[in-house]
Amino acid sequence: xxxxxxxSIKQKQVVWxxxxxxxxxxxxxxxxxxxxxxxxxxxxxDWNLLGDKTWNGIENYQKLFADPxxxxxxxxxxxxxxxxxxxxxxxxxxxxxNLDKVRFMHGxxxxxxxxxxxxxxxxxxxxxxxFYQPVPIGLFNNMLATMAIPQFPFLRSTFWALPSIxxxxxxxxxxxxxIIFMAGLRAIPNxxxxxxxxxxxxxxxILWEITLPLLKPTIVFLVVFSSIGFLRIFDQxxxxxxxxxxxxxxxxxxxxxxxYDTAFNAFDMGYAAxxxxxxxxxxxxxxxxxxxxxxxx
Amino acid sequence: MAxxxxxxxxxxxxxxxVLHGINLxxxxxxxVVFVGPSGCGKSTTLRMxxxxxxxxxxxxxxxxxxxxxxxxxxxxxAMVFQNYAIYPHMSVRKxxxxxxxxxxxxxxxxxxxxxxxxxxxxxxxxxxxxxxxxSGGQRQRVAIGRAMVRDxxxxxxxxxxxxxxxxxxxxxxxxxxxLHQRVGTTIIFVTHDQVEAMTLADRIVIMKDGYIQQVGTPxxxxxxxxxxxxxxxxxxxSMNMLEGRLTNEGIVLDAGFTIPVRPKVAxxxxxxxxxxxxxxxxxxxxxxxxxxxxxxxxxxxxxxxIYVDVGSTEIVATVPGRTLPELGSRVRLNTPKEEIHxxxxxxxxxxx
Numbered sequence: 001x002x003x004x005x006x007x008s009i010k011q012k013q014v015v016w017x018x019x020x021x022x023x024x025x026x027x028x029x030x031x032x033x034x035x036x037x038x039x040x041x042x043x044x045x046d047w048n049l050l051g052d053k054t055w056n057g058i059e060n061y062q063k064l065f066a067d068p069x070x071x072x073x074x075x076x077x078x079x080x081x082x083x084x085x086x087x088x089x090x091x092x093x094x095x096x097x098n099l100d101k102v103r104f105m106h107g108x109x110x111x112x113x114x115x116x117x118x119x120x121x122x123x124x125x126x127x128x129x130x131f132y133q134p135v136p137i138g139l140f141n142n143m144l145a146t147m148a149i150p151q152f153p154f155l156r157s158t159f160w161a162l163p164s165i166x167x168x169x170x171x172x173x174x175x176x177x178x179i180i181f182m183a184g185l186r187a188i189p190n191x192x193x194x195x196x197x198x199x200x201x202x203x204x205x206i207l208w209e210i211t212l213p214l215l216k217p218t219i220v221f222l223v224v225f226s227s228i229g230f231l232r233i234f235d236q237x238x239x240x241x242x243x244x245x246x247x248x249x250x251x252x253x254x255x256x257x258x259x260y261d262t263a264f265n266a267f268d269m270g271y272a273a274x275x276x277x278x279x280x281x282x283x284x285x286x287x288x289x290x291x292x293x294x295x296x297x
Numbered sequence: 298m299a300x301x302x303x304x305x306x307x308x309x310x311x312x313x314x315v316l317h318g319i320n321l322x323x324x325x326x327x328x329v330v331f332v333g334p335s336g337c338g339k340s341t342t343l344r345m346x347x348x349x350x351x352x353x354x355x356x357x358x359x360x361x362x363x364x365x366x367x368x369x370x371x372x373x374x375a376m377v378f379q380n381y382a383i384y385p386h387m388s389v390r391k392x393x394x395x396x397x398x399x400x401x402x403x404x405x406x407x408x409x410x411x412x413x414x415x416x417x418x419x420x421x422x423x424x425x426x427x428x429x430x431x432s433g434g435q436r437q438r439v440a441i442g443r444a445m446v447r448d449x450x451x452x453x454x455x456x457x458x459x460x461x462x463x464x465x466x467x468x469x470x471x472x473x474x475x476l477h478q479r480v481g482t483t484i485i486f487v488t489h490d491q492v493e494a495m496t497l498a499d500r501i502v503i504m505k506d507g508y509i510q511q512v513g514t515p516x517x518x519x520x521x522x523x524x525x526x527x528x529x530x531x532x533x534x535s536m537n538m539l540e541g542r543l544t545n546e547g548i549v550l551d552a553g554f555t556i557p558v559r560p561k562v563a564x565x566x567x568x569x570x571x572x573x574x575x576x577x578x579x580x581x582x583x584x585x586x587x588x589x590x591x592x593x594x595x596x597x598x599x600x601x602x603i604y605v606d607v608g609s610t611e612i613v614a615t616v617p618g619r620t621l622p623e624l625g626s627r628v629r630l631n632t633p634k635e636e637i638h639x640x641x642x643x644x645x646x647x648x649x
Binding site: 199200202210213214216 | 369386398399443
């Protein structure tokens with residue numbers, strides 16, 4: 001142990017730090033980075049899971065960008081993102097902002113909002129699938145029928161299927177975002193609001209000029225976090241359109257579902273890997289762009 | 298500028314009464330300091346004045362208007378908070394201008410007003426900076442600027458110097474005093490620091506446990522404290538308190554000596570108080586009031602505090618800065634008769 005004793009305090013700290021870091025570094029290298037690089041390499045190959053891997057250059061990517069289904073899936077994925085992220089943020093902020101002021105049954109109400117976040121996505125998706133069924137099974141359409149309103153083709157319309165799937169996804173994520181927003185709101189010192197009250201500015205000014213700017217770190221975190229979530233949406237779609245995953249007519253199919261199909265139904269691993277690399281690139285770019293935009297103001 | 302009056306002001310939180318009927322008249326342009334230990338109700342009083350806390354009962358008047366049910370913004374007051382409450386995401390100019398948001402003024406007039414205030418606080422060159430680029434003292438000045446810009450009838454300060462280091466606190470104290478002399482607006486200032494209270498106030502309001510203990514000028518509360526609490530709270534180091542009882546020879550103190558004087562009205566159990574600054578070594582050949590041995594010596598430069606064991610009681614006295622008595626040495630101490638304060642031990646009230 002003489003070698004260790006001879007080290008300076010700083011060096012000893014470094015030794016300990018690396019000692020503790022060794023396990024996660026090893027874990028990440030083997031479980032995360034190695035497969036990621038494997039996927040990138042695979043995206044330039046042709047492989048059906050059983051035979052040999054053969055190099056085929058950028059053929060997978062050429063095929064992908066020429067595939068009309070890919071572009072449909074690409075636009076679906078962005079629809080989930082563009083509708084889902086702002087709506088979920090607005091809803092969760094409204095709830096958090098008002099819940100923050102409620103003292104009565106505060107804990108219970110918060111728990112109720114958080115409950116869906118803890119529930120299994122599969123169970124929830126099947127429950128909502130049932131809600132959306134036509135009469136005499138579906139809850140919503142039965143309610144419409146008793147009020148003599150025509151049926152609504154929730155999951156059967158190529159236009160309405162995507163929003164119908166997005167709704168439970170939004171609802172499930174709300175609880176988490178509310179908790180984060182409330183923590184952000186709590187962190188704003190009360191004197192800021194008291195000073196504003198004395199200055200006599202209205203509630204809108206307080207919201208736009210004090211609360212929201214001071215919540216910026218929270219908002220940045222949630223925008224990035226929820227964007228990644230919506231770009232990777234899968235469970236809800238797969239389970240709610242289980243007869244024809246991603247249907248009707250690919251109108252709800254997100255990128256992850258396309259990857260799943262290509263890999264585990266068509267067994268075209270190289271092509272699936274190319275799609276994965278594209279998704280990874282999109283996630284990276286979107287996150288970086290958001291971070292840049294939100295930080296620079 | 299305006300007068301302020303508090304009439305039988307009571308505040309309860311849930312079922313606990315924290316203010317028990319505060320009565321106070323503040324004159325136009327007066328600088329009044331509320332001082333007391335934490336939990337005495339001074340900040341609550343200020344917050345009720347600002348309209349941040351509801352009044353449980355009693356009345357608050359600003360000028361000739363009863364303001365109990367007015368929103369803070371309708372009271373024409375401005376407040377400076379302990380943590381400054383300046384917005385980190387706005388420039389100094391925007392922070393100062395925030396108080397003018399609802400003012401019916403043209404944009405040019407607002408800008409002019411902000412520039413004027415910045416000029417008074419000598420921070421014109423800081424207007425475009427962010428609060429994070431400012432020092433603690435500068436941030437405090439921004440907070441004061443934001444209060445000044447609206448030209449309120451009354452300034453409220455809630456422990457505004459507590460977050461500053463000692464040197465800066467002294468400097469800002471002076472600046473606030475100069476500011477008051479310059480603008481002449483009524484100021485109500487809350488602090489727990491008796492030195493701040495003494496140096497700033499036209500009148501000091503000393504509070505404890507939700508009651509006003511004494512209201513008076515700094516000289517009055519220092520020289521004629523109304524009770525034991527005020528006597529010990531005002532002045533540093535604290536006044537020496539010695540319990541005793543009245544006999545025919547005078548007041549026999551538990552510390553083991555007798556004081557041959559007595560007030561006009563004298564109960565049996567009495568406490569006398571002598572400020573350390575007035576308790577000094579007796580001259581050669583002069584009769585000493587008390588005698589004891591030195592247990593601790595604290596040199597302060599200009600003078601030296603000595604802790605003296607007189608009988609079983611420890612007493613603080615002052616000796617000139619250049620002579621440091623040795624530990625354990627005997628000292629004879631004396632004080633002018635008029636510097637001895639008498640209190641009723643049972644009630645704590647001062648006796649004349």
